[in-house]
Structure formats: C-alpha cells, structure tokens
Amino acid sequence: MSLSQLLGTELPLLQAPMAGVQGSRLAAAVSKAGALGALPCAMLGVERIREEVTAIRAQTAHPFNLNFFCHQPPAEDAAREAAWRQRLAPDYARLGVSLDAASSATSRRPFDAQMLALVGELRPAVVSFHFGLPEADLWQPLRALGIRVLASATTLEEGRWLQQQGVDAVIAQGWEAGGHRGMFLGDDLGTQMGTFALLPQLVHALRVPVIAAGGIADADGVAAAMRLGAAGVQVGTAYLLCPEADTSAVHRGALQGAQAAETAVTNVFTGRPARGIVNHAMRAWGPINPDAPAFPLAAQFVAPLRKAAEAQGSSDYSPLWAGQNTSGCRETSAAELTWALAQGLGSQEPPCLV
Structure with a gap:
C-alpha cells in the first residue's frame, strides 16, 4: 500500500504541524490541494480544537492530521x-x-485522556505524535479507533521502537528540521543525524513507510528524498510565508x-x-x-x-x-506551494480540488 493510499490523500506530501504559527487555514488549504494538512493541537484546548476542525471540514472533505505532544509534565x-x-x-x-x-x-499540554476522548469524537483520518507515543492506557484505546498514526523519529533506535509499538508510518526528522526535535529515547544531541543520513537507515531497517522531514524546501529536495526510499515527504518551513499561515x-x-x-x-x-x-x-x-x-x-x-x-x-x-x-519560503498560496513540491514526485498537473 502506498503512503497516499494509507493516508487517503492524492499526494504523498505532508504539511508539518507548526504550533504557534498556523491553524486551520493552512491545514485546510494543504489538504484541499491534495496533500495532508496538519493542525498542531499541543497549544490548544478542547473547544478550540473542535472549532478548528469544524473550520477545516467546512473547507474540504479531504483527510487531515491532528498532531499532539507526548512529553512528561516536569516536576516543580x-x-x-x-x-x-x-x-x-x-x-x-x-x-x-x-x-x-x-x-x-x-503553554503546551501532552496527549491525555481528555484528548483521547476528543479524537474519538472528531475521528480525523490521521493523528501524529511528537516526543514518542502516549502511555499504554491511552495508546491501546487510540489504536482501537482505527485512525492512522504517525510519529517522529530522530534516530534509528527511535524508529525501531515506534514500529514495535505499531505506528502506521514513521517520520524521519533530520537535524535540519525547524521547530522542536522529536527525540524521546535520549537527550544527547550528538545522536542526531541529517535527513539524508537518517532516512536510508530507517528505510532499510523498517517495514512501515518512512516519511522524510527536515531541510526539504523544493521539488528537487522531494525528488532526492524519494530516490533514497522515502514513501513521502513532510515540509514545514517552506509554508511559513504562505498567506494561510499565522506567522x-x-x-x-x-x-x-x-x-x-x-x-x-x-x-x-x-x-x-x-x-x-x-x-x-x-x-x-x-x-x-x-x-x-x-x-x-x-x-x-x-x-x-x-x-x-x-x-x-x-x-x-x-x-x-x-x-x-x-x-x-515564498509568499505564495499553500496550494501553489504544494503543487510546486509535487513536481518532485513527477506530477505534471495539480490534483483535483473537489
């Protein structure tokens, strides 16, 4: 099964969830363009997430991703x-x-029972996690919902662990990526690899699809990642100047x-x-x-x-x-940027916007 089939999208392209700089407008625009838009939820409350999901669904019937953090709240x-x-x-x-x-x-909350209940209510096509996965008492009920689950890995060890837990695909977050490192099995920054060093190792070691992320900003980068075995590509920084972003x-x-x-x-x-x-x-x-x-x-x-x-x-x-x-980074619509990135897949025409 291709990544597009797994996610229900027309393109094996994903918009990286970027808390604080984007909301439903960017997610909906990317999904409508045929890729997988994402809504970062770690800085949003339950009612705000409901409102944002309603806004996405008012603009497109295409799949989208709800992204959550899985950190442990620190002791005082x-x-x-x-x-x-x-x-x-x-x-x-x-x-x-x-x-x-x-x-x-x-300012940021981890995925908890309240968020699990909300995901069960909203039923997005995809959920994704940063900093590992939810605890077992949340993870098993989530998997029972039948929703596709993605998670970020910054090392080969993390990728193998995520596959063992049963994720549907692993996002290979390279050292070049913007925003928070998704590392969760250790805190040594010396273990972090560039995208094009990490990607082929994960592709070789894992059975699940691997999505390349980090430092990819144009069609040439997309093409390079696909040649190294990526099932798809996640892009974040390039979308920051789009009018649909809240940058x-x-x-x-x-x-x-x-x-x-x-x-x-x-x-x-x-x-x-x-x-x-x-x-x-x-x-x-x-x-x-x-x-x-x-x-x-x-x-x-x-x-x-x-x-x-x-x-x-x-x-x-x-x-x-x-x-x-x-x-x-260009001041162009999210749809135009998505189609430009899709040229790295060999796509000649923009996907249908129905």
Whole structure:
C-alpha cells in the first residue's frame, strides 16, 4: 500500500504541524490541494480544537492530521526557576518589564485522556505524535479507533521502537528540521543525524513507510528524498510565508532577511531543543543553556519579553522556528506551494480540488 493510499490523500506530501504559527487555514488549504494538512493541537484546548476542525471540514472533505505532544509534565523546581528568572533580569529591565510578569500557566499540554476522548469524537483520518507515543492506557484505546498514526523519529533506535509499538508510518526528522526535535529515547544531541543520513537507515531497517522531514524546501529536495526510499515527504518551513499561515510580522521579516541564513538548535525558549533563526535571546542565553527550566516551563519566562519586544517591532525574544533551508519560503498560496513540491514526485498537473 502506498503512503497516499494509507493516508487517503492524492499526494504523498505532508504539511508539518507548526504550533504557534498556523491553524486551520493552512491545514485546510494543504489538504484541499491534495496533500495532508496538519493542525498542531499541543497549544490548544478542547473547544478550540473542535472549532478548528469544524473550520477545516467546512473547507474540504479531504483527510487531515491532528498532531499532539507526548512529553512528561516536569516536576516543580522553585530554585531552578528562581535562578532562571534572575538570569533574565537584565533583559526584563532592558524592556521595562516586571519580573513578576512571567506566567505560571503551562503553554503546551501532552496527549491525555481528555484528548483521547476528543479524537474519538472528531475521528480525523490521521493523528501524529511528537516526543514518542502516549502511555499504554491511552495508546491501546487510540489504536482501537482505527485512525492512522504517525510519529517522529530522530534516530534509528527511535524508529525501531515506534514500529514495535505499531505506528502506521514513521517520520524521519533530520537535524535540519525547524521547530522542536522529536527525540524521546535520549537527550544527547550528538545522536542526531541529517535527513539524508537518517532516512536510508530507517528505510532499510523498517517495514512501515518512512516519511522524510527536515531541510526539504523544493521539488528537487522531494525528488532526492524519494530516490533514497522515502514513501513521502513532510515540509514545514517552506509554508511559513504562505498567506494561510499565522506567522507573525517579525517572524516573516526574519525569514525574508539575511538573518534566516543562520539557525541553531536552542532550549532557551521552551526548555527543549528546537531549531530557529538565531536572535538576541539565543546569543545571550544559549543557544543551549543547562539552567533553562524544563519543557515547557521555560516558555513562561520568555513570553513577557517577547510581547514587549514584538510591540516595538523587534524579534529579539521571539522563537523564530525555521529549518536550515529557508530557500523555499515564498509568499505564495499553500496550494501553489504544494503543487510546486509535487513536481518532485513527477506530477505534471495539480490534483483535483473537489
């Protein structure tokens, strides 16, 4: 069975779920164009997810993917958080922000029983997971729903583990990819491989389809991944300038400028390694700082700084998530970008939009 048959799409192309920079508009546009659009759900509550799914289905009957995180909520560490607050004190003072402005609210939630019930209610064609898979008491009921399940692997060991658990396909997330690393069996960044090193190893070792992700921004990249045995390709960064994306003004500006040429993996924005365009915060505090609070607690300390800086048109404290290859970012519709990527599959005509 081809990946398109597995997912119910016309094209073996997937839009990467990108929390904070996209919602239903981008997901619906990509699905309508024949690929698999995705809605990132880790930063959304139950009612908001319902609203977004309703919006997608109002625009297309094509399949879409609901994406969730599977991290373990961290234990409170008052001393570590107090130390981090003091580390950021000069930046708070620089922007005239009170140190008490940091919120205690958790900005990202893991997949839980409430989300399982919601998936059972909404019945998307596909769900995907980052940072591993849900616990057994959630995983078995989810599989019983008959929904296709994808998950990210950043190493050969992770790919084998995911196959053993029964996923339908594995996303090979290369080192080049933007946003959070999907690593879950260890935290050593030295184990991370580039897409075109990881991909053929997973293809050779696994029986399930392998989807290439990371650093692929155009039709040539799609074609290269397919030649290495990928069953399909997932693209994220290239969609960030599409009008259907919710990318902020400062983020769009960074993607369009010389600043986009320099990206790095950092933990200072959320507490977990993620790739973004290098800015003041990453230079001043990291990019990797062992004192940053555990994921996702670090985000609450940066949020007031980000808000104040962006109000002044500055991206100094914004997580400018992006992959190493931003060359495919264009101010074009998501449908046009999807069809352009599909040329790497040998497609000559855009798919039907019914």
